[in-house]
Every structure is written in C-alpha cells, then in structure tokens.
Amino acid sequence: MRNVAIVGAGMTKFGERWDKSFQELAIEAAKRALEDAGMDLKEIDALYIGNNAAGRLIGQEHVAGVVADSLGVTIPSTRIENACSSGSVALREAFYAIKSGIFNKVLVIGVEKMTDTPRSLTFEMLLTGHDSLWEGVFGFMPAAGYALLARAHMCKYGTKKEHLSMVAVKNHRNGAKNPYAHFQREITLERALGAPMIADPLNLFDCSPISDGAAAVILTAEEFARKYTDVPVYIIGSGQSSDSLTVHGKRDLTTIDSVVTSARMAYSMAGVEPKDIDVAEVHDCFTIAEIMVIEDLGFVEKGKGGKALEEGITEIGGKIPVNPSGGLKARGHPVGATGIAQSIEIFWQLRQEAEGRQVSNAEIGLSENHGGIGATGSVMIYSLSSNPRR
Amino acid sequence: MSENNKAVGIMGYGVYVPWRRLKTEDLTKAWGVQAAGIAELSVTAPDEDAITMAIEASSNAIKHAGLEPYKVDALIFGAELKPYSVKPSSTVIAEALGLMPKSATFDIEFSCKSDVSALNVGISLVKSGLAEHCLVIGCGVPQGQPSDEQEALTSAGAAACVISEKDNSIAYFEDTYSNTRDIPDMWKREGDRYIRHGWRYESDIGYAEHITSAVREFLEKMAFKTTDINHVIFYQPDGRLPLGLGKTLGFTDNQLTAGLIVSLIGNVRSGSILLGLSAVLDKAHPGDRILVASYGTGGGSDVFSLVVQEKILERRGKAPTFESIINRKKYIDYITFLKFNERLRKGG
Amino acid sequence: MFRISPNLIHWRHIPEFYRFEGVKCTKCGKVYFPKKYICPKCGFAGELKPIKLSGLGKVVTYTTVYAGVPQLFEDQTPFILAVVELEEGPRVLSQVVDCNEEEIKIGLKVKMIIRKLYKDGDMGLVFYGYKFRPLYEE
Numbered sequence: 001m002r003n004v005a006i007v008g009a010g011m012t013k014f015g016e017r018w019d020k021s022f023q024e025l026a027i028e029a030a031k032r033a034l035e036d037a038g039m040d041l042k043e044i045d046a047l048y049i050g051n052n053a054a055g056r057l058i059g060q061e062h063v064a065g066v067v068a069d070s071l072g073v074t075i076p077s078t079r080i081e082n083a084c085s086s087g088s089v090a091l092r093e094a095f096y097a098i099k100s101g102i103f104n105k106v107l108v109i110g111v112e113k114m115t116d117t118p119r120s121l122t123f124e125m126l127l128t129g130h131d132s133l134w135e136g137v138f139g140f141m142p143a144a145g146y147a148l149l150a151r152a153h154m155c156k157y158g159t160k161k162e163h164l165s166m167v168a169v170k171n172h173r174n175g176a177k178n179p180y181a182h183f184q185r186e187i188t189l190e191r192a193l194g195a196p197m198i199a200d201p202l203n204l205f206d207c208s209p210i211s212d213g214a215a216a217v218i219l220t221a222e223e224f225a226r227k228y229t230d231v232p233v234y235i236i237g238s239g240q241s242s243d244s245l246t247v248h249g250k251r252d253l254t255t256i257d258s259v260v261t262s263a264r265m266a267y268s269m270a271g272v273e274p275k276d277i278d279v280a281e282v283h284d285c286f287t288i289a290e291i292m293v294i295e296d297l298g299f300v301e302k303g304k305g306g307k308a309l310e311e312g313i314t315e316i317g318g319k320i321p322v323n324p325s326g327g328l329k330a331r332g333h334p335v336g337a338t339g340i341a342q343s344i345e346i347f348w349q350l351r352q353e354a355e356g357r358q359v360s361n362a363e364i365g366l367s368e369n370h371g372g373i374g375a376t377g378s379v380m381i382y383s384l385s386s387n388p389r390r
Numbered sequence: 391m392s393e394n395n396k397a398v399g400i401m402g403y404g405v406y407v408p409w410r411r412l413k414t415e416d417l418t419k420a421w422g423v424q425a426a427g428i429a430e431l432s433v434t435a436p437d438e439d440a441i442t443m444a445i446e447a448s449s450n451a452i453k454h455a456g457l458e459p460y461k462v463d464a465l466i467f468g469a470e471l472k473p474y475s476v477k478p479s480s481t482v483i484a485e486a487l488g489l490m491p492k493s494a495t496f497d498i499e500f501s502c503k504s505d506v507s508a509l510n511v512g513i514s515l516v517k518s519g520l521a522e523h524c525l526v527i528g529c530g531v532p533q534g535q536p537s538d539e540q541e542a543l544t545s546a547g548a549a550a551c552v553i554s555e556k557d558n559s560i561a562y563f564e565d566t567y568s569n570t571r572d573i574p575d576m577w578k579r580e581g582d583r584y585i586r587h588g589w590r591y592e593s594d595i596g597y598a599e600h601i602t603s604a605v606r607e608f609l610e611k612m613a614f615k616t617t618d619i620n621h622v623i624f625y626q627p628d629g630r631l632p633l634g635l636g637k638t639l640g641f642t643d644n645q646l647t648a649g650l651i652v653s654l655i656g657n658v659r660s661g662s663i664l665l666g667l668s669a670v671l672d673k674a675h676p677g678d679r680i681l682v683a684s685y686g687t688g689g690g691s692d693v694f695s696l697v698v699q700e701k702i703l704e705r706r707g708k709a710p711t712f713e714s715i716i717n718r719k720k721y722i723d724y725i726t727f728l729k730f731n732e733r734l735r736k737g738g
Numbered sequence: 739m740f741r742i743s744p745n746l747i748h749w750r751h752i753p754e755f756y757r758f759e760g761v762k763c764t765k766c767g768k769v770y771f772p773k774k775y776i777c778p779k780c781g782f783a784g785e786l787k788p789i790k791l792s793g794l795g796k797v798v799t800y801t802t803v804y805a806g807v808p809q810l811f812e813d814q815t816p817f818i819l820a821v822v823e824l825e826e827g828p829r830v831l832s833q834v835v836d837c838n839e840e841e842i843k844i845g846l847k848v849k850m851i852i853r854k855l856y857k858d859g860d861m862g863l864v865f866y867g868y869k870f871r872p873l874y875e876e
Contacts, residue, residue: 124808133747134772137855137867138832139803139811144819147801148831155799155844199803199819207806248821248829253799409836435835436813437853441866445852473857473864482866486756486852488790710875718874720838729813 003222003386004098005232008037009344014213014332015182022058022113023070029214029337030071030109037218037228044218045103047077050090050110051336056125057117067109083129083371084285086110087215087339088378092238094219095380104221110340111214122210129372131246143207143286145247145373147199150288152253154201156303159291161201163306165192167287168205168329170315175326177356180341182211182332206287211332215340217347222386231351236364236388237272237381239265245375254303256289258377259296259370266366266379267298271389274298277320277381278362279349281342283370284327290314293368294322297379321359324349339378342367346382364388398516399559399696401523402457403551404450404709405668406443407432407655407716414656416724417542425542427629431656432545433532433722436730440469440529441479443548443661445486448527451550452487454709455558457523459488462552464521465495468508469529470660472497475580483527494521501576502625503686504528504660505549510692512553513563524553528665530658535584536733543628544585545656549664560702561671561680567608568692569600576687587687593631596689598638601625604691605639605683612695616640619695620678623649623666625685626657648673655716669712676700748865755867758793758850760828761786771828793850794873795824800834800842810856818842822870836871847873 010032012025020028026049034041047068055061068077080090087110094106114122127141135145153159169189175181187205195205218228225232239262244250251257267273274297282297284290291305299320300308308314314322325331325345328338346365348354363384370377410433414425425431434443444467452459465487467480480495489495500507505528512526529548534540556562575596576587601624609616622645624632629652636646649666651658658665663684670680678698685691728734751772753759760771765784768777771791777784800820807815818834820842834848848870857864 120809120812123806124810127808133751135831137748137865138819138869139807139814139817140819140831141803141807143806144801144803147803148799148819148821151801151844152799197802197804198806199801201801246831248831253821435853437833437835437855437869439854439864441864442851442853482756485752486866488757714875720836732813735813 001099002101003234004095004219005222005225005234005386006217006343006347007220007225007228007232008033008039008218009216009347010036011180011215011341011344012213013180014211014334014341016115017212018115020212022054022060022111023066025113025212025214026067026109026111027070029111029216030107033107033216033218039218039228041071041073044073044075044105044107046075046097046106047073048090048094048106048108049077049079050087050108050339051079052081052083052086052112052129053125053335054113056128057122058113082376084283084335085339085369085371085376085378086336088342088367088369088380089240089339089376091217091339091343091380092240092378095235095238098219098221104224106219107216108219108340109214109216110337112334112336113212114210114334115212134246143202144199146286146288147202148247149253149292149373150201153288153292156254157306159306161193162189163291163309164201164206164287165189166309167284167290168192170309171284171323171327171329174316174324174357175330178326178331181326181330182209183326183330202286202288208285208328208333211334213332213334213337215337215344217340217343231384233347233350233382233384234386235380236383236386237266237270239263239269239379241265241377243374243377245372247373250374254292256292256296256370256374256377258374259293259368259379262377262379263297263368266381270381270383272364272381276364277366278364279321279324279346279359280366280368281325281345282322282327282368284323284329285333287329290322290327297366297368316357316359324354324357324359339367339369342369343380343382350382350384396517397556397562398513398553399556399562399699401552401554401558401560402451402455402705402709403549403668403671404447404454405547405549405665405712405715406446406450407547408434408438408443409718409720410435410722411719412722412724412727414542420724421537423537423539423542425628427653428543428656429653431532432547433727433730434546440472440531441482443546444479444483444527444529444550447548448483448487448525448550450709451525451552454705455552456705456708457552462487462489462523462525463493464512464515464524465489465493465527466498466508466512466524467496467527467529468498468504468660470499470501470504471531471533500690501686501688502659503663503684503692505664506682506684506692507686509664510566516553516555522554526551526553528661528663530661532731533585533659536728538584540585540587543657545658547655547658547665548661549668551664559699560705561696561698564695564697565612566692566694567604567611568690569604570690571600573687573689575689593627596687597625597627597631597685598635600689600691601635601683601685602638604693608693618679619645619681621648621670621674621680622646623663623670623680623682625683626650626652626662626666628657629653651712665712671702672711672713674698674702676702745861745863753788756852758791758868759788760791760826762789769826769828771824771830792825795822795848797834797842797844797846797848798823798829799844820870822848833869834871835869841872849873
C-alpha cells in the first residue's frame with residue numbers, strides 16, 4: 001500500500017465567532033489549506049468532514065451535503081461523527097482511502113459551530129457523546145465523567161489538584177503564542193486553582209471552552225506530494241479503538257483503554273516507540289485527560305502523569321512537549337475540528353512553522369484524539385520521512 | 391360491617407418521611423405566622439414526590455408483612471396531591487414494587503383523609519374476598535402558599551399497610567362509622583397552585599363538629615367507654631386542636647401522645663392518619679385497642695377501631711420504625727425550601 | 739436527548755429503572771446491569787435470564803456537580819454523582835442523595851431507592867428511576 005502525506009493545512013481562529021456561520025468557517029479553513037498547498041479545489045478527488053453535532057447545534061443534518069454544496073463541488077463527500085474524535089477519525093478515513101488507492105488527493109475539514117445555540121442546549125448536546133440513557137438521565141455531563149476519573153486517579157496514584165491546574169497553566173502559556181487559539185493569554189496557578197467549581201475536583205479552569213472553528217488538511221498519495229510542497233509530512237501510523245460508552249462500564253477508572261490500544265496500533269504501523277516521539281498533541285478536554293493520556297500513550301509510567309507536570313517533562317523545552325498549540329484548553333474545542341487542528345499543529349511543528357512555540361528538532365509527532373471518555377480512541381503518528389525506522 | 395363478612399386486619403405496615411426539615415421559626419421570622427405546637431416540618435427534595443415516597447413506604451410495609459410482592463393483588467393509593475391530574479399514580483407504584491401485571495390498582499382522593507378512605511375501601515376488598523392482600527397507601531406533600539398559615543403546618547410523608555385476614559394480622563379491625571357533608575373549608579381547583587381555605591369557621595363547622603359527632607356515634611354503637619381505648623389518633627391539623635378535641639370527648643392527653651406525630655414532623659394531611667397509626671403500632675402491646683378518627687376537608691370523618699394481636703411481637707423490627715426514620719434528619723433554610731418546592735424558580 | 743420524546747425509550751427499560759432487574763448468564767454466571775442482549779463473554783452460547791438485584795453496593799468514585807448541567811437538571815444542583823459497584827458485580831452510575839458532605843467517600847455503602855429523574859421535558863411526563871442513599875440501617 002502506498003504512503004500518504006499532508007501537503008497543506010489551514011484553520012480559522014477558534015473562539016466565539018459571532019461573525020461567521022458554520023459554512024463560512026468550513027470554507028475559510030478549506031481555502032487556507034488549498035492556498036497553503038498551492039492547489040486548486042478542482043484537483044481534489046474527495047471530501048471528508050469531521051463534525052459532531054450540526055444537527056442539534058444549528059438544526060442541520062446532511063453535513064456532507066452542506067459542505068459540498070458550500071464549496072460548489074460534486075465530488076464524493078462523507079461526514080464522520082465520533083463525538084469529540086470526529087476530526088481524527090475523519091482524517092483516518094481519508095488516510096485509508098488514499099492508502100488503498102481509491103483516491104489520490106483528499107481534502108479533510110473538521111468544523112463545529114457551537115455558539116449559535118443557547119448555552120443550556122449546548123450542554124444537552126455535549127452529553128449525547130456519552131450514554132444518554134444510562135448516564136444522561138442522572139444529570140451526568142462530560143465534566144462530571146472526567147471528575148469521576150480524576151478522583152479515582154487522585155486516590156490511586158496521589159495525583160494532586162495542583163497537577164491538574166498545572167496542565168491548564170502550561171497550555172495557556174503555549175496558547176498565548178498561538179495566533180489561532182481561542183484564549184491567547186497566560187493564567188497563574190493561583191487563578192487556576194481558585195476558579196469556580198464545576199464538578200469536584202474539576203473547576204472552570206480544568207475545562208476546555210465551547211468554541212467555534214474549522215480546520216482543514218490536504219492529503220495526497222506520496223507520488224503527488226512534492227508537486228505541492230517541499231516538506232510533506234507523512235502519516236506513518238494510525239490506530240483506532242472502541243471501548244465502553246459509560247464511565248461505569250470501563251475496565252479501569254484510571255486508564256483510557258482505547259487510547260492504549262489505538263496507540264499500540266499506531267506505534268506498530270509506524271515502527272516507532274513512545275520514546276521516539278518528539279512532540280505530541282493530546283485531547284485535554286479536561287486537565288485530568290492530559291495527565292491520563294500521557295501515561296496511556298506510554299510517555300510516562302502509569303500513575304506518574306502528575307509528576308511529569310512537576311518535572312516540566314511536557315513543556316515545549318522538555319523531554320516530550322505536549323500540546324504546544326495550547327491544547328483544547330487554550331486553543332479551544334470546536335468539537336469536530338479539534339482532531340484536524342491537532343494534526344495541523346504537528347504538521348507545522350515538523351515543518352518548523354510554529355513560530356513562538358516551536359519545538360526544536362521535531363521529526364516525529366503524534367496526535368491523540370478521543371471521544372465519549374474513550375468510547376472512541378484515535379492516534380495518528382506523523383513523520384518528515386515516509387519510512388523513519390530508527 | 392355485618393357479622394357475616396370475615397374479619398380482617400393489618401398484616402404489616404411501613405412508613406417513609408423525607409430527610410430534610412424546615413424549622414417553623416424560620417416561617418415566623420419571614421411572615422409572622424405561628425404554627426401551634428409544631429417546631430419543624432418534613433420537606434421533600436426536588437427529586438421526591440408522592441409516588442417516590444409511596445414506593446418507599448410500601449416497600450417497608452411489604453417487608454414488614456413478610457410477603458412476596460407478587461402476592462399483593464390490590465393496591466389503593468390515597469393522596470390529595472399527585473404528580474398527574476390524569477394518569478394513575480398507583481400503576482407506577484405497582485410497577486416499582488413488582489406487583490404487575492396481575493393486580494387491581496386504584497387512586498383515591500378525599501382531601502386530607504385520602505389515606506383513610508383508601509383504608510376503608512381496602513378493608514372492603516379483602517372482607518368481600520375480592521383481594522387477598524391489599525396494599526393501602528397514604529401520602530401527603532406540603533401544600534401551603536408562602537406567607538399563609540398552611541405553609542407552616544403542612545409537611546411530607548407516606549405510610550402503607552397490607553390488609554389481610556385476621557389470622558395473618560398484627561391488629562384486626564372491629565368496626566367503622568362515617569359521616570359526610572359538603573363543607574367549603576378547604577379546596578383546590580385544577581390550575582390553582584396552592585390549597586385554599588376559608589377562615590375560622592373551618593375548624594369549627596368542619597373539623598371539630600364532624601370528628602366529635604362521628605366518635606360519639608361510634609362509641610355508642612360499640613358500647614365503648616373512653617377508658618376502653620388505649621390509643622387515640624385524631625386527624626391533626628396542628629399541635630393544639632387535637633388536644634382540645636380529646637378534652638371535649640373525654641380522652642386524656644396520655645391516650646393521644648403516641649399518635650401525636652404532628653408535633654414531630656408537621657401535618658402530612660392525606661398520609662397523616664396512617665403515619666400516626668404506624669407510630670402507635672411501633673409501641674402498642676397485644677390487646678391494646680386503638681381508635682382512629684380521621685377528618686377530610688370538604689368534608690367528612692371516618693372512625694375505626696382496631697385491636698392489637700400477639701403477632702405484633704414477632705413482626706416487630708422487620709422494617710424501620712417511625713422513630714428511627716425521623717431521627718435521621720437535616721435542616722434546610724427557607725430559601726432552599728422554596729426552591730425545592732418550586733415556589734422559587736430560576737428565571738421567575 | 740430531551741428535545742425528542744424519550745417516553746418509550748424509558749418505558750422499555752422500566753424493569754431496570756424501577757425494579758433493578760439485570761440479567762445473569764446461565765453459562766458463565768456473570769451478572770449484567772443494565773441488561774445485555776448477548777453475553778459479552780459467551781456470545782450466543784450463553785443464555786441470559788432476568789435477575790432482580792439487591793440494590794446494595796458501595797461507592798467506587800464520586801463527584802459533586804455544581805454547574806454546566808442541561809437546564810432540566812439545574813434545579814437539582816449541587817448533586818453527587820457516583821459510580822457504585824453492586825453486590826452482584828456490575829457497576830452503575832447514579833446520584834447519591836440524602837447524604838451529608840462529610841458522609842460521601844470511596845467505599846461508602848449505599849442502597850438503591852426510587853426517585854424522580856427528571857420531568858417537564860417536551861412531553862411533560864415524569865420519569866422515575868434508581869438513585870442511591872447511604873445505608874444506615876442494619
């Protein structure tokens with residue numbers, strides 16, 4: 001099977017975008033990606049769209065149709081929905097479509113418009129990524145789910161509230177240097193620790209925001225990559241896994257099993273190990289998630305996620321920089337767009353285009369995106385070389 | 391009750407009183423209302439209602455009776471205020487207890503004596519052989535308008551008992567007497583938020599007159615003297631009126647004490663008699679005679695007498711007692727009470 | 739989820755919501771709640787028979803929820819959500835009610851009771867189901 005490269009990327013600024021509609025955001029991201037690649041829309045063979053909930057948020061289903069119509073194209077258009085991991089799974093679908101030879105050049109757009117709806121309805125929508133019958137009816141919502149895991153993690157491994165807030169502080173510091181981030185200002189540890197409580201132990205500053213935004217990448221088969229860029233970034237590994245939709249159905253409350261499994265698949269396909277990763281973007285929808293994920297990806301031992309924050313391992317200058325973009329916490333979380341935005345950050349990092357927050361000598365990167373607290377897990381590994389066996 | 395019908399009694403009973411309490415002094419501070427003889431009121435949480443309380447009380451009653459739920463073949467739910475105006479609450483309770491599908495259920499309302507009207511019908515079902523084990527439930531929820539005296543008097547709770555034949559029972563029924571009259575003392579139309587009432591006349595032409603005459607008729611019919619009764623349970627609109635009634639009829643305060651639950655948790659209205667009866671049965675001795683005299687606004691009175699049997703001793707302790715349940719409590723403030731009972735809402 | 743009528747969705751699961759009925763596999767003996775349609779371990783080789791659970795269990799993890807809930811639950815905040823491990827093995831999620839702040843802890847013994855889950859959705863029905871309270875008797 002042939003290799004697949006990202007040859008162009010573009011995204012809108014994430015945030016409360018009163019100025020732009022769903023369609024306008026998608027088109028802006030697509031336009032920037034095409035400009036970045038120097039490619040004409042006519043050259044694209046197929047469209048893949050990651051979107052979580054346009055039906056509930058803007059009353060519009062058939063998202064694939066909406067985006068194709070907005071772009072004025074008649075090529076195959078497919079929308080993928082895997083809750084918060086819609087973006088990454090859409091990317092994986094596109095990756096396999098090219099790898100298997102069905103398409104040569106594909107445009108992948110992740111897009112979400114969350115602020116056209118009253119906040120209370122957005123909260124209702126967010127919990128449909130979880131089990132609405134066996135969890136939702138009791139007042140469950142995503143922050144509560146992660147709070148349940150946080151308490152279990154704190155109890156079993158001694159993770160402290162300070163570790164959670166340190167994730168927020170680090171990611172805001174990184175986001176302050178990202179012109180596309182929702183929040184571009186730093187916060188102090190005191191401010192993060194003292195924020196209003198949402199679901200104990202998680203407070204407001206442990207939670208990623210509700211954002212609008214779109215992000216797009218263009219994938220081509222290896223043979224076409226150099227036509228569009230001198231520095232293609234290859235997707236060398238991809239893994240996806242499923243697990244219990246409910247928190248109470250999880251095997252272990254301190255591990256996201258689907259992240260472990262999809263990481264293992266991706267590492268195996270790429271022929272690399274956790275220690276080979278130079279930079280990573282992970283799914284910090286809540287601060288505890290980043291702590292658990294860096295353990296489940298194998299960057300640190302299980303239980304040592306909190307300590308990693310203390311030791312600065314995941315800072316931009318550290319051993320394994322995590323979320324140089326600001327992560328979901330600072331960059332924002334327009335749900336369907338997040339997975340693509342993560343891959344774009346890795347794309348920029350590997351090409352030395354992440355000004356102000358550049359990780360030095362990044363050659364192999366990883367993005368991790370999960371949905372429904374791990375009901376879907378998706379991990380992608382990227383490299384400057386199509387075959388980097390070290 | 392004619393001699394031909396078989397004798398029936400209470401096989402088991404159970405209660406439920408919510409965890410939270412409001413001190414009536416908070417209402418005095420807010421509005422100046424006085425709640426005669428009542429220090430605190432039991433209050434439902436936002437996720438409780440007549441049905442949830444009834445389920446818990448019934449579950450205790452069935453456990454106390456030592457019965458398998460599927461053996462209960464009739465259920466009568468007596469309550470003034472229910473979640474729906476049209477849709478039986480008794481079916482939800484029957485499903486939750488596991489009585490379905492083979493059971494007959496009824497919702498009955500006679501204002502604040504709904505529980506005793508339910509009891510009346512339950513006794514008849516078992517006596518006539520139409521049911522073998524009939525579950526009778528009474529339940530009340532707070533009813534008063536903010537600033538009104540009723541807000542400082544009415545409270546929440548439920549009690550249930552299983553009616554069965556005399557040989558299975560911890561206490562059997564001797565006889566009953568009822569009177570009825572159309573009285574405008576308390577009422578509530580569909581769409582009214584709170585119960586409405588007249589003024590001073592209500593306790594005179596309603597409560598006092600009907601219970602007094604019903605009890606006198608009953609005692610005469612049975613040829614009882616007041617000293618033949620060990621415990622009396624009157625309907626208790628507040629902590630003072632039942633004591634006055636007792637004096638008028640010639641009972642001593644001692645005869646009323648065990649059943650005077652209003653001073654502990656407030657007036658549970660359509661669950662109050664069954665609750666008071668349960669509190670008395672927790673302490674009664676074999677051979678005790680208990681007199682129950684209910685009053686329902688609108689209005690009318692039923693009087694019953696029961697005699698306690700030896701079986702009460704072997705069943706004692708099989709379900710939590712009234713006292714053990716009310717001893718676990720938590721005080722809330724008036725604002726929380728208003729929010730819980732939907733008197734105050736976000737957005738007005 | 740509350741913008742479409744969940745009447746029949748909830749109704750089909752009354753044995754679970756009202757009576758805490760799960761299923762037990764006749765082949766491997768494992769108990770599942772909510773009920774499953776095939777045994778995850780034995781596939782179609784196992785037969786799942788209904789079993790009423792005792793409703794007793796202990797808290798495995800918990801959180802107090804203060805904000806960020808859909809409007810239907812706003813008047814319930816703050817409330818405690820917990821993962822409870824039942825005597826028979828399965829874990830469920832629900833609220834722990836009638837519980838003092840000092841009482842809630844990992845390992846707390848709890849008992850199932852029936853409470854209102856929510857009401858006044860578009861159709862105006864009231865939905866009942868299981869919650870837990872601390873076990874203080876016995």
